[in-house]
Amino acid sequence: MSTNSRLRQFGSKTAGPGHPVYVVGEIGINHNGDLENAFKLIDAAAEAGCDAVKFQKRTPEICTPRDQWDIERDTPWGRMTYIDYRHRVEFGEDEYRQIDEYSKSKNIAWFASPWDTEAVAFLEKFDVPAHKVASASLTDDELLRALRGTGRTVILSTGMSTPKQIRHAVEVLGSDNILMCHATSTYPAQAEELNLRVINTLQAEFPNVPIGYSGHETGLQTTLAAVALGATFVERHITLDRAMWGSDQAASVEPQGLTRLVRDIRTIEASLGDGVKKVYESELGPMKKLRRVPGVVAEAEIAAAAGEPVAV
């Protein structure tokens, strides 16, 4: 474990205060079961500068309530039962091997949210940098225990959860290896229900846990606001085209938007600084020109700009 208790490892990268925001393009099931779509989404995330892409891994027979298996629905692949559809959008080991190789070739990490313990065992066949607990799984103690047992960084998403449920999940997972994400689990989420100040609330309640943001809103501004409020991790759903078939596509970010999002996150984190008030050398020229009364601390400020301690 790291010496700073609020830092978390994602392979060779570190997330937490003082480190670049860890940005994840959530592919989820927006690949629609098509490996070529997954590769294109990995390309888009790598080109945008994301640190990782993420998938969702389910064992359909475990995750689909039995009474829904045989319900028929229309899909782009014809009419099929719900359980067949769940299999149709799930990748198996061979596909994940290809995803693993492809991601490596693009120098981007991948991981997933396992929705059941078999999916944890499945993902453990790969050297993933982390696992994620989807908000819907926050109350699944069996899953949380299996994830804790992997010893990897675990991202805990907190949408649709009460403070009591969140505290319980942290107890089950332990706080040493987790990163917690604020989230509102509505697709798309409305600005009025994002409640971004919860990022600060969670930070105050869990001082040893880095806090991130998993967004389902449309648009990018509110995700950038989350970074300004201190989110150390950001995840947004990504899609090749918001009009594609699938429940998550409409609330996802397209490649161009993703590029803007990562660019603006990097600008915001650079602009947040260290919070120590100082006079920059670049301000000395304007100061000379514009300040009529030098003021009693002018010399000290100038010294500070030259890297010397402020004496006031």
Ligand SMILES: C=C(OP(=O)(O)O)C(=O)O
């Ligand atoms: C649904 C997921 O996460 P979140 O709750 O953050 O949207 C997920 O990661 O599968």
